[in-house]
Amino acid sequence: MKISLAQKVLTKKIQGISAVVPTKTSLPILSTFLMEVKKDKVHLTANDLDVSLTTIVDCEIEGEGTIAVPGKKFFEIARSLPDDTVEITAEAEKLGVKCKRSRFRIVGKSAEEFPKLPEQKPLASFTVKTETINSMIEKTIYAVSNDLTRPSLCGVLWESKGGNITMVATDGHRLAKVDYEGDFKNLEGKEFIVSPKALNILRSLIDEKEEVKISLAENHITFDLEDSIIYSRLIEGPFPDYNQVIPKQNEKELVVNREELTDACRRVSILSSVITHQVKLSITPEVLTLSVNTPDVGEAVEELRCRFKGDSLEIGYNARYLLDILKTMETEEVAFLLDRSDNTGIVVPVDDGEDLHHQCLLMPLRLSD
Amino acid sequence: MPEIHALPEEVVRCIAAGEVVERPASVVKELVENAVDAGAKRITLRCSGAGSKLVEVIDNGSGMSPEDIAMAHQNFSTSKITTADDLFRISTYGFRGEALASIAAVSTIEIISSSRSGGEGWAAAVEGMSTVRSSPAPHEKGTTVRVQNLFYNTPARKKFLKSDLSERKKILETFLSFVLVIPEIEFHYLDDGEHVVDLLPAASWRERVAAVLGASTMKHMVAVQSKSGPLRIGGFASLPTYTRSNRANQFVYVNRRFVREKTISHAITDAYRNVIPAKRFPVLVLAVDIPFEEVDVNVHPRKLEVRIKNERYAHEAVRSALKSALSAKSESEMIVSFPGQDFSGEGAGRSASERAKRSVRPQPPTAEDEHARYGDLKVITLKERIKDAYTDYMVRRGQMDFNPQLSLRVEDVTRKEPGEADDWKERFLGEESLFWQFNNAYIFIQVRGGVVIIDQHAAHERVIFDTCKRNLEREVQVSQQILFPIHLELSLGELEIFRSSKDIFAKIGFDLEPFGGKSILVRGYPQGLKNWDEGKLLLQIFDDLLHDKAPGNDHTEKVLASFACRSAVKAGKKLTVDEMRLLADQLFASENPYSCPHGRPTIQRISLEEIERWFQRR
Numbered sequence: 001m002k003i004s005l006a007q008k009v010l011t012k013k014i015q016g017i018s019a020v021v022p023t024k025t026s027l028p029i030l031s032t033f034l035m036e037v038k039k040d041k042v043h044l045t046a047n048d049l050d051v052s053l054t055t056i057v058d059c060e061i062e063g064e065g066t067i068a069v070p071g072k073k074f075f076e077i078a079r080s081l082p083d084d085t086v087e088i089t090a091e092a093e094k095l096g097v098k099c100k101r102s103r104f105r106i107v108g109k110s111a112e113e114f115p116k117l118p119e120q121k122p123l124a125s126f127t128v129k130t131e132t133i134n135s136m137i138e139k140t141i142y143a144v145s146n147d148l149t150r151p152s153l154c155g156v157l158w159e160s161k162g163g164n165i166t167m168v169a170t171d172g173h174r175l176a177k178v179d180y181e182g183d184f185k186n187l188e189g190k191e192f193i194v195s196p197k198a199l200n201i202l203r204s205l206i207d208e209k210e211e212v213k214i215s216l217a218e219n220h221i222t223f224d225l226e227d228s229i230i231y232s233r234l235i236e237g238p239f240p241d242y243n244q245v246i247p248k249q250n251e252k253e254l255v256v257n258r259e260e261l262t263d264a265c266r267r268v269s270i271l272s273s274v275i276t277h278q279v280k281l282s283i284t285p286e287v288l289t290l291s292v293n294t295p296d297v298g299e300a301v302e303e304l305r306c307r308f309k310g311d312s313l314e315i316g317y318n319a320r321y322l323l324d325i326l327k328t329m330e331t332e333e334v335a336f337l338l339d340r341s342d343n344t345g346i347v348v349p350v351d352d353g354e355d356l357h358h359q360c361l362l363m364p365l366r367l368s369d
Numbered sequence: 370m371p372e373i374h375a376l377p378e379e380v381v382r383c384i385a386a387g388e389v390v391e392r393p394a395s396v397v398k399e400l401v402e403n404a405v406d407a408g409a410k411r412i413t414l415r416c417s418g419a420g421s422k423l424v425e426v427i428d429n430g431s432g433m434s435p436e437d438i439a440m441a442h443q444n445f446s447t448s449k450i451t452t453a454d455d456l457f458r459i460s461t462y463g464f465r466g467e468a469l470a471s472i473a474a475v476s477t478i479e480i481i482s483s484s485r486s487g488g489e490g491w492a493a494a495v496e497g498m499s500t501v502r503s504s505p506a507p508h509e510k511g512t513t514v515r516v517q518n519l520f521y522n523t524p525a526r527k528k529f530l531k532s533d534l535s536e537r538k539k540i541l542e543t544f545l546s547f548v549l550v551i552p553e554i555e556f557h558y559l560d561d562g563e564h565v566v567d568l569l570p571a572a573s574w575r576e577r578v579a580a581v582l583g584a585s586t587m588k589h590m591v592a593v594q595s596k597s598g599p600l601r602i603g604g605f606a607s608l609p610t611y612t613r614s615n616r617a618n619q620f621v622y623v624n625r626r627f628v629r630e631k632t633i634s635h636a637i638t639d640a641y642r643n644v645i646p647a648k649r650f651p652v653l654v655l656a657v658d659i660p661f662e663e664v665d666v667n668v669h670p671r672k673l674e675v676r677i678k679n680e681r682y683a684h685e686a687v688r689s690a691l692k693s694a695l696s697a698k699s700e701s702e703m704i705v706s707f708p709g710q711d712f713s714g715e716g717a718g719r720s721a722s723e724r725a726k727r728s729v730r731p732q733p734p735t736a737e738d739e740h741a742r743y744g745d746l747k748v749i750t751l752k753e754r755i756k757d758a759y760t761d762y763m764v765r766r767g768q769m770d771f772n773p774q775l776s777l778r779v780e781d782v783t784r785k786e787p788g789e790a791d792d793w794k795e796r797f798l799g800e801e802s803l804f805w806q807f808n809n810a811y812i813f814i815q816v817r818g819g820v821v822i823i824d825q826h827a828a829h830e831r832v833i834f835d836t837c838k839r840n841l842e843r844e845v846q847v848s849q850q851i852l853f854p855i856h857l858e859l860s861l862g863e864l865e866i867f868r869s870s871k872d873i874f875a876k877i878g879f880d881l882e883p884f885g886g887k888s889i890l891v892r893g894y895p896q897g898l899k900n901w902d903e904g905k906l907l908l909q910i911f912d913d914l915l916h917d918k919a920p921g922n923d924h925t926e927k928v929l930a931s932f933a934c935r936s937a938v939k940a941g942k943k944l945t946v947d948e949m950r951l952l953a954d955q956l957f958a959s960e961n962p963y964s965c966p967h968g969r970p971t972i973q974r975i976s977l978e979e980i981e982r983w984f985q986r987r
Binding site for chain 2: 363
């Protein structure tokens with residue numbers, strides 16, 4: 001086999017799949033990527049056994065073949081080559097690279113060793129606008145847990161009811177949920193948990209694309225972006241029954257300007273404890289006071305205008321959690337639906353978009369006094 | 370014939386001697402005490418055959434007249450006290466008048482002494498109980514007591530002597546117990562003609578202690594100095610990082626008398642509790658001065674035990690003196706003087722000026738003397754060196770100012786944006802760092818003049834323990850409420866632990882409530898908690914408490930220790946540079962950074978000199 005392509009294209013494509021190549025692994029083959037020359041296209045695939053990413057490159061081709069290429073060395077060579085056409089040949093398990101006056105021969109591995117993707121019949125396929133999927137991922141992924149002792153929380157739940165798709169993520173301290181009103185009849189009743197790594201890779205690749213084709217199989221999910229295919233093993237459930245913990249009787253409503261709150265929270269949290277990140281919200285009908293008091297560090301107070309229906313209330317939150325939530329909202333104002341100071345609070349954007357509905361749950365820090 | 374009869378005097382004396390003279394070291398102790406009491410400025414000890422052939426003590430003290438020499442070996446003859454009242458104001462080592470008599474009962478004694486300068490003295494040889502020979506003999510001012518053939522007439526006792534080696538050790542230890550606490554006297558010790566100790570008068574107590582314990586040990590010692598009511602406490606104590614496997618290096622003195630006193634040893638154990646490992650013992654030279662009327666030394670024939678009137682007070686005073694010396698705050702001041710002797714009661718103790726002259730106990734250097742000699746000299750301690758170097762490094766790297774939002778979090782690989790920050794170069798080539806994690810368990814930090822190594826688990830344990838303790842005192846509790854409350858089924862034993870400790874758990878930040886039967890509901894846990902593992906953490910803590918596996922003085926401390934241990938980051942966990950830095954910062958900010966609550970060390974330091982020595986560059 002022999003292929004020729006521009007150095008810039010080669011470097012960009014390899015960099016694209018580098019996110020999947022594990023930096024440390026006990027399986028040496030995983031530190032390689034697979035180069036497959038089929039018909040008129042080159043497929044480059046990296047696989048870490050959970051997620052596999054294939055990128056498809058158009059280029060000049062003579063003959064077919066496959067080889068596993070050492071990822072790090074090949075990338076270093078590619079990026080240091082001059083900006084010209086790169087000619088790559090493969091013979092047995094040796095890879096040749098030629099560019100202007102540079103010549104390299106790299107010892108590769110047999111493609112046979114490279115992990116194969118399991119063949120599974122898709123249960124359902126559907127197409128979503130990339131803009132929508134991007135927004136849904138952004139609004140949920142921050143709440144994914146990293147506690148490996150509860151694997152089901154280490155991913156984003158997708159479920160479909162009445163033609164809608166809902167994504168939910170939670171780490172037990174906060175929960176993010178976004179509903180998309182659509183017409184996904186063939187997904188009805190399906191529930192699956194997707195790894196955040198696959199979703200992050202998806203987001204990094206969809207910027208120029210209109211749509212993504214998603215195929216769901218028994219144990220895995222595939223995102224097809226034409227020139228890239230992401231394959232990801234699904235995370236085993238069950239996901240906890242989140243509907244049960246969404247409060248129904250939070251009648252005290254606090255409305256506040258999102259940007260003002262974000263800025264104030266960021267400022268006062270400079271002095272918050274590095275362990276608890278605690279910030280206290282003292283809520284009265286017109287003024288919301290944010291305060292931080294950390295022994296040995298200092299105190300900070302910030303006052304904001306707000307609208308509040310209900311008796312005055314004091315609630316403690318983890319400032320980082322609060323900022324994470326505010327960051328994912330785009331509206332001018334946000335509303336907090338509250339009950340008691342030790343109960344679950346709901347945060348929603350005021351005047352949300354038409355087809356996306358976003359809602360966050362935030363557990364308070366029980367105040368010390 | 371009556372069955373009961375009075376024992377002949379020889380037998381009585383042999384029995385009495387058994388209490389005083391247990392082994393050659395006891396002879397050394399009695400003779401050296403006499404020499405010190407005689408106001409000697411130079412004391413020489415010569416032994417042979419591990420003390421069983423010969424123990425000879427030569428001093429240049431006040432000496433004795435021929436009449437005194439003849440009396441000296443009689444039972445209960447002494448120059449040190451006269452009336453029973455004096456017993457409560459004892460400022461000399463000896464007073465019972467038993468020593469020479471007891472020794473004489475089990476050995477051959479020869480006393481040569483002169484109370485005048487000019488070299489004319491008198492010698493008396495005693496065997497058994499009677500003076501066998503008495504004649505003029507040349508001797509400089511002072512006294513020589515020669516004890517030979519120890520236990521020649523009590524073969525049973527002789528049989529019970531330990532090996533020569535252990536008797537030698539005991540003799541040396543006894544001798545050193547004087548050497549350590551009387552720096553102004555010149556001491557020599559020759560064992561079978563070999564010079565073992567040759568020490569000129571020391572300029573300071575510190576110098577003498579360093580000469581005995583060795584300069585390298587001294588580096589690990591902090592000064593102890595405190596005054597608490599009538600008690601004065603002074604000395605040197607090793608840092609928790611420097612311990613020994615037995616108490617042989619603990620020298621405790623009450624009124625400069627070497628003692629094995631329970632109250633004080635217990636106070637020492639308490640002061641080091643939670644900071645040194647089990648079965649390890651600090652190196653310690655500790656002098657406690659108590660007004661003479663507050664302490665009874667007339668308890669034990671060898672005076673190894675004393676009775677302190679107000680034991681509880683003494684215990685607390687010693688414990689807090691050590692604690693404060695070991696905590697970071699008072700460490701810089703390494704200049705130590707003896708605890709003062711200017712107790713109000715002391716004057717009364719020497720009612721007669723005559724006796725005052727005779728009982729010339731060496732006066733310890735006062736704090737002023739020491740200060741005048743050393744000025745404000747500061748000796749930098751281990752901790753300061755580490756801390757100093759660390760601060761220096763922080764300033765140099767301009768990193769004092771790092772992100773305050775950091776906390777020990779699991780490295781969040783899942784959220785990295787691929788392609789951007791996750792550049793392949795950075796991923797593979799790594800970034801240069803002054804923090805390096807070894808074996809996913811130890812953090813190596815490059816500091817000025819060396820490397821500091823931190824055990825990540827032990828260090829984090831210490832940080833959590835201290836933080837919780839502080840929060841408990843301040844009554845600050847922050848509990849992160851959880852969305853999905855967790856239901857835990859307990860055993861009866863665990864349920865009992867829960868009932869008896871729920872207030873403490875609430876104060877740490879757990880939100881627990883009984884949930885009918887043997888189960889409880891967890892609604893919240895301390896914010897920033899690691900290893901929660903769906904409540905398994907709590908069950909592990911209950912288990913520790915149930916089986917009394919956590920260290921601590923009281924229940925609260927045990928709960929905290931168990932919580933700290935179970936929730937601390939485990940060995941084997943990969944930490945990011947920021948996490949390592951945060952942990953190091955928190956550890957250095959801790960009051961007690963050297964060990965975890967179980968007593969395992971948290972920090973070690975390898976100096977550049979040491980490394981240079983490895984490579985023979987020094």
